[in-house]
Amino acid sequence: MNERALLFGDSDNLVGILTEPDPDKASEDRPGVIFLNSGILHRAGASRLYVKIARRLGSSGFTALRFDHSGIGDSEARRDDRSFLESSIHEARLAMDLLQERRGVRQFILMGLCSGSDMAYWTALVDERVVGLTQLDPFVYRTRKFMVRHYLPRLLSPRAWWASLRARARHLSTRLRSAPDDEAARSGWVDPEYTRIFPPRAEVEQGLGRLAERGVGFYTFISGNMSDLLNYSGQYEESFSSVEFRDLLTVDFKPQANHTVTGLEHQEMVVAGIDAWARKRWPAGPAAPPPESSTPTTEHRVSIEV
Amino acid sequence: MNPFYFGTAERALFGVYHPPRVRGGSMEGAVLCYPWGVEYMRAHRAFRQMTTLLTRAGVHVLRFDYGGTGDSTGMGEDQTLEQWREDVATAIEELKDTAGLDRVSLIGLRLGGTLAAQVVEGRTDISRLVLWDPVVSGEHYLSDLLALEGEEGFGAGKDVIGIQGFPLTRILFEQIRQIDLSRADLSPECAVDIVVSHEHPRFDLLRDRLSSLGSNLHYEVVPSQGNWAEGDAFGAALLPEGIIQAIVDRISGVGVQ
Numbered sequence: 001m002n003e004r005a006l007l008f009g010d011s012d013n014l015v016g017i018l019t020e021p022d023p024d025k026a027s028e029d030r031p032g033v034i035f036l037n038s039g040i041l042h043r044a045g046a047s048r049l050y051v052k053i054a055r056r057l058g059s060s061g062f063t064a065l066r067f068d069h070s071g072i073g074d075s076e077a078r079r080d081d082r083s084f085l086e087s088s089i090h091e092a093r094l095a096m097d098l099l100q101e102r103r104g105v106r107q108f109i110l111m112g113l114c115s116g117s118d119m120a121y122w123t124a125l126v127d128e129r130v131v132g133l134t135q136l137d138p139f140v141y142r143t144r145k146f147m148v149r150h151y152l153p154r155l156l157s158p159r160a161w162w163a164s165l166r167a168r169a170r171h172l173s174t175r176l177r178s179a180p181d182d183e184a185a186r187s188g189w190v191d192p193e194y195t196r197i198f199p200p201r202a203e204v205e206q207g208l209g210r211l212a213e214r215g216v217g218f219y220t221f222i223s224g225n226m227s228d229l230l231n232y233s234g235q236y237e238e239s240f241s242s243v244e245f246r247d248l249l250t251v252d253f254k255p256q257a258n259h260t261v262t263g264l265e266h267q268e269m270v271v272a273g274i275d276a277w278a279r280k281r282w283p284a285g286p287a288a289p290p291p292e293s294s295t296p297t298t299e300h301r302v303s304i305e306v
Numbered sequence: 307m308n309p310f311y312f313g314t315a316e317r318a319l320f321g322v323y324h325p326p327r328v329r330g331g332s333m334e335g336a337v338l339c340y341p342w343g344v345e346y347m348r349a350h351r352a353f354r355q356m357t358t359l360l361t362r363a364g365v366h367v368l369r370f371d372y373g374g375t376g377d378s379t380g381m382g383e384d385q386t387l388e389q390w391r392e393d394v395a396t397a398i399e400e401l402k403d404t405a406g407l408d409r410v411s412l413i414g415l416r417l418g419g420t421l422a423a424q425v426v427e428g429r430t431d432i433s434r435l436v437l438w439d440p441v442v443s444g445e446h447y448l449s450d451l452l453a454l455e456g457e458e459g460f461g462a463g464k465d466v467i468g469i470q471g472f473p474l475t476r477i478l479f480e481q482i483r484q485i486d487l488s489r490a491d492l493s494p495e496c497a498v499d500i501v502v503s504h505e506h507p508r509f510d511l512l513r514d515r516l517s518s519l520g521s522n523l524h525y526e527v528v529p530s531q532g533n534w535a536e537g538d539a540f541g542a543a544l545l546p547e548g549i550i551q552a553i554v555d556r557i558s559g560v561g562v563q
Contacts, residue, residue, distance in 0.1 A: 005309040005320065005377070015309045015322070017377050040543055042350050044376050047471025051377065073350065074309060074322055262471035 001058045008067075008098045014091060015074040016067030016098075017043065019054045025061030027285040031131050032105035033057050033278070034095045035066035036088070036116035036123075038136075038260075042073025046113060046260035049267055053111070056275045061284055063103050065095055085122065092123040100129075107131040109217075109278065114259065115196060124216060125207055132281065133211070134274055136221045137259055140230045141201040141239040149231050205240045218249045219277040221270055225259035250277050312370075312400045319393055320377035321370035323404055324357050328364040334433075335366040335410035336557055337397045339418030343451070344470035345534040346375060349415055351543040356413070356550045363558035366405035370397045382473040383466055387421070387481040394425045402431065409433040411496075411557050416534055417441050420485055423492060432496040436553050439532050440500070442508040444485030454535060470535075488515050497522045499556045503532030503549055528552045 002020040007013070021030075035043060035050045043066040044051050054064040068075035069091050078087055092110060099105040109132030110120035117135035124130040142150075198204075211218075222230055230236065236251050252273050257266035308325075311318040326332040338353050340346045357367045372390045374380035394412070401410050411434040414422030419440030426432045441447040451469045452458065460467060465476045488511035498521045502509045505527055513525045530546035 003311070003318075003377075003379075005311060007307075007309065015307075017320070040351065041347060046347070047344070048376070048382065049471070074307070074354065076307070260471065262468065264466065264468035264471070264473060267471065 001055060003055075003058075006098075009070070009075075009091065009094055010078075011076075013070055013076040013078070014067055014094070015043070016065050016095065017054070018099075019058035019064040019066075021061045021063050022059050025059075025284055026063070027061065027287060028104065029107075029285045030062055030105075030282045031107040031109045032063040032065065032096075032099040032103065033109045033111055033132075033134075034092060034099070035064070036092060036110060036112035036119045037069050037072045038113035038116040040072055043068045047262055047267070049113070049261055049270065050111075052267060052271050053274055056271050057278060060275055060279050062109075062278060062282075063099060063105055065099060067091075067095055085119075088119045089123045089126060092119060093127055096127065096129055109134055111135075111274070113137060113261075118196065121204075121207065124211055128214065130211075130216060131214075132217045132219070132278070134219045134221075134277075136261070136270070137223055137226055138220055139198050139204050140222060140226055140236060141198070141204070142229055143235055143239050145238070146229075146231055146235055150228075201239065205242055208240055209243045212243050212245055212248055216248065217277075217281045218245070219252070219274055220249065221252045221254065221257075221273065223257045223259050223261065224255040227255060231255075313393070313396050316379075317373050317389075317393075318379045319370050319373065319396065321368050321397065321400065322357075323401070324361045324367040324369075325405070326364045326366055327361045330364075332364040332366060333407060334364060334557065335368070335401050335405050335407045336360055337394070337401050337410055337412050338367065338369045339394055339412060339414035339422045340369070340371065340375070341416035341418050341534060342372075342375070343472040343474075343535075344454070345416050348534050348536075348542075348544045352545050352550060353415075355545060355547070356554060359550065359554040360557060363554060365557055366401060366407065366410075368397055368401040368404070370400075383475055385475075386477060390421055391425050394421055398425075398429075398431065411436065413438065413553060413557070415439060417447070417482075420444075420487060423487060423494070424490075426494045426496060427492065430495060432494070434497045434499065434557060435494055436499045436501060436556060437512075438501050438549065438553060439503055439534070440487065440512065441482075441485060442487045442512045444482040446508065447485070448479060448482055450535060488512050490515070491519075492516060492521070493519045494521060497524070499524045499526065499553070501526050501528060501549060501553055501556070503528065503530045503546060524556070526552060 004018050006016050006018055008016060038046060050066045054066050057064050069088050071077035096108050108130050110123055110130055111134035112120045113136035117138040120133050120135060124133055220236060233253050254266060257263055261267050261270055308323045310321060312321055313319040341349055353369055357369060360367050371378040372393045374382045374385040398410055409431045412422040412426060412432055413436040415438040419437040422435060423437060426435050455469055457467055460476055466473050498516055500513055516523050528549040530549045531544050534544060
């Protein structure tokens with residue numbers, strides 16, 4: 001497999017790694033895959049997850065681009081007054097423009113974990129070139145069945161009542177601790193600048209409905225860290241009951257995996273799951289023309305074989 | 307800034323070269339050596355910040371990923387310490403070639419510091435070695451890593467375990483376990499700075515060892531966050547500005563008497 005480093009964006013400030021598709025499996029009507037940062041983790045992804053997915057998809061014949069939004073990873077910060085949401089959507093679209101211009105890719109799968117999943121969703125709503133969304137821990141919402149499964153065992157358990165009282169006492173004592181100590185303890189830490197706020201469920205349901213009408217395919221991975229919001233298979237679909245997903249939605253609910261998918265076996269599960277979903281949804285068609293290599297965006301000492 | 311691949315097609319390393327941001331030619335260069343695993347993720351932003359300060363001080367900088375890490379080629383499962391030391395050596399040659407320098411400095415954090423210390427041995431093209439919270443004892447380092455996972459070691463028939471999502475093979479584990487800088491026969495010909503975020507007996511041992519071997523040594527404690535391996539689910543970064551500035555000062559000559 002062949003990868004190359006490139007600079008692109010409004011002022012060539014965005015750093016990306018382009019994974020070329022295996023030429024024996026590439027086809028011209030397959031979508032390109034674009035990876036969006038999760039929080040402030042750079043484009044390699046949590047524990048290199050994005051690298052693994054990009055290379056697996058490349059070997060299956062998909063063009064992939066993982067890049068850093070401005071101010072994250074290796075990309076320089078922007079000098080305008082766009083909000084993080086605005087600039088993220090804008091830059092995701094620039095990444096699509098790049099693959100369209102350089103590789104003739106006309107359709108795209110946007111992929112992200114956590115905030116990357118949110119940005120994939122927001123971008124898909126405004127750009128019809130997006131035909132697939134791969135979301136790891138996306139917006140999810142509780143259902144009545146969730147409540148029953150979540151609270152009923154606790155209501156009936158004296159141990160749960162006791163744990164709840166202790167948790168409240170701990171919370172109170174934390175609040176009473178002096179703030180300067182907390183600040184000092186966090187000094188030197190940089191937390192993600194993006195505050196994740198789940199929109200009202202009806203709003204997301206409407207958005208997903210619009211995407212489904214467009215025929216967008218969804219691969220949705222939900223980890224055990226979402227257990228406060230989702231606790232059974234089928235809940236994701238049920239929480240958006242008005243959306244006609246038809247055969248568009250694949251949900252992988254893995255309560256044993258954590259949010260950043262640090263288990264090696266869970267990583268392989270995700271990589272294999274996304275690869276299988278993409279190959280099934282966009283099977284290899286007519287062979288793609290060879291990529292133009294006459295317009296490199298930055299110095300390339302070697303092409304790499306992975 | 308120039309992101310690029312260097313090395314060989316079989317072992318291509320991803321790096322970012324940053325030229326100095328000051329006018330006029332500069333003869334200072336620094337290769338930055340990342341830590342490993344979750345510490346690499348935590349440190350990426352700090353290294354970028356240090357790069358910005360170094361280039362403003364007129365230093366050519368090359369940051370790069372070892373094979374099987376970050377954007378470089380290869381799988382994490384296939385790596386050895388020898389290969390990573392060779393990667394550091396390759397990066398040194400790359401920066402010298404790119405910037406037209408005869409000598410460069412090495413700055414390494416945690417395991418990156420340890421690799422850098424091992425690489426400088428016998429070389430005459432290193433002007434300064436900066437060890438930032440280096441891993442002095444592989445045994446203790448591994449014990450801390452295993453504690454993060456609640457692991458005790460490799461189970462029967464297991465050749466790879468995951469440490470916060472990064473594969474650690476039995477081979478790499480054994481190689482790291484052999485590390486003991488406080489007993490190593492280190493006699494770098496360059497100036498050495500040990501810059502640490504906190505006092506620790508193992509840092510003292512390393513300082514004493516290098517002193518006894520006659521190194522041109524500077525030891526400095528800059529109280530700051532040093533919990534690089536602390537795990538959380540949301541990928542916060544560590545940016546201890548004081549210690550970064552102290553290192554930049556050593557490289558740029560501001561803090562050198």
